[in-house]
Amino acid sequence: MLIRKAPDLRFSDITPKPLYLRRREFLQTAGGAALGAAAAAMAPPFAASANAQAKTAAHGAKLADVKKSPLSTTGEMLTSFDDITSYNNFYEYGYEKDDPKQNAWHLKPRPWTITVEGYAARKGTFGFDEFIKPFPLEERVYRMRCVEAWSMVIPWVGIPLKDVIASFQPTPQAKYVEFVTAFNPAQMPAQTTRILPWPYVEGLRMDEAMNPLAILAVGLYEETLPNQDGAPIRLVTPWKYGFKGGKSIVKIRLVDYQPKNTWQVMAPAEYGFYANVNPNVNHPRWRQDSERRIGEFFRRKTLMFNGYADQVASMYTGMDLKKNY
Numbered sequence: 001m002l003i004r005k006a007p008d009l010r011f012s013d014i015t016p017k018p019l020y021l022r023r024r025e026f027l028q029t030a031g032g033a034a035l036g037a038a039a040a041a042m043a044p045p046f047a048a049s050a051n052a053q054a055k056t057a058a059h060g061a062k063l064a065d066v067k068k069s070p071l072s073t074t075g076e077m078l079t080s081f082d083d084i085t086s087y088n089n090f091y092e093y094g095y096e097k098d099d100p101k102q103n104a105w106h107l108k109p110r111p112w113t114i115t116v117e118g119y120a121a122r123k124g125t126f127g128f129d130e131f132i133k134p135f136p137l138e139e140r141v142y143r144m145r146c147v148e149a150w151s152m153v154i155p156w157v158g159i160p161l162k163d164v165i166a167s168f169q170p171t172p173q174a175k176y177v178e179f180v181t182a183f184n185p186a187q188m189p190a191q192t193t194r195i196l197p198w199p200y201v202e203g204l205r206m207d208e209a210m211n212p213l214a215i216l217a218v219g220l221y222e223e224t225l226p227n228q229d230g231a232p233i234r235l236v237t238p239w240k241y242g243f244k245g246g247k248s249i250v251k252i253r254l255v256d257y258q259p260k261n262t263w264q265v266m267a268p269a270e271y272g273f274y275a276n277v278n279p280n281v282n283h284p285r286w287r288q289d290s291e292r293r294i295g296e297f298f299r300r301k302t303l304m305f306n307g308y309a310d311q312v313a314s315m316y317t318g319m320d321l322k323k324n325y
């Protein structure tokens, strides 16, 4: 077999998919010398085993006792596991869609702790298992739409955010919920760069967080969450654009101010606080009245609140949704 030079072994976003797939095969079958070369091409401390890269498509552990939720969206074709785990936005691992799949194996999602802070009677730092244990594991199939005008249908497994928030016993001063995600440059390679201000932060108004549709996802397709999708725990609010879904959450804060989300800080002219899917308000760079479902060819119409208006529209009555985007 031809042993490629080290730079050629690096996965590049400009590499066409079929070629890239062949390179994966190459990595899986090549001997230690080639693997060593691939590892050497990556900047330290991310020069660990290229072998591990080959494992990025690996499935997670099967989740037990998952009950199907009546709040699932029905009648939609599910996006494939492969697409859900290979076309991602997760800037901690790089800004191209296939960077997370390539780089997220660096993350160790266990042990993991989640800290609860702010205006609540029950606070503290909880281990992941302890944190999720009191709540039912539910499968929630949701349409998901990114502001970049692509969408997927994902069979999440999660716990209801409203039950989680209620268990903290928020005090009346708690008006918003802030979600702070992991800052761990040793495991999240792109956090050594300044492509975003780290850590990535998201926020919801209290009633949004208490809406029955909001979940903290811990899995998909009945398996533990793949790293590139936000292991071990991430926010999912299907009526909002994808960037609301902060991944790899480490802190939940009950606050009395409207949290500034990362994208709002980065580009205030492009991103607001609410981020409700609204086909009538165009993003400066992407149309919002239609979308491409990953795996499909033709575009489809984008629905108000991503099709969840019946469940969520009442939270925004009286608000100008062109201003509060």
Ligand SMILES: Nc1nc2c(c(=O)[nH]1)N[C@H]1C(S)=C(S)[C@@H](COP(=O)(O)O)O[C@H]1N2
Binding pocket: 087, 088, 089, 090, 091, 092, 145, 146, 147, 181, 182, 200, 228, 229, 230, 241, 242, 243, 244, 245, 246, 247, 248
């Ligand atoms: N921590 C973190 N969470 C994040 C992001 C990110 O860059 N970092 N990207 C967001 C964006 S823009 C989208 S569209 C969704 C994508 O989720 P998915 O890759 O599981 O489909 O994650 C969101 N959560």
Ligand SMILES: [Mo]
Binding pocket: 089, 146, 147, 148, 241, 242, 243
């Ligand atoms: Mo997004």
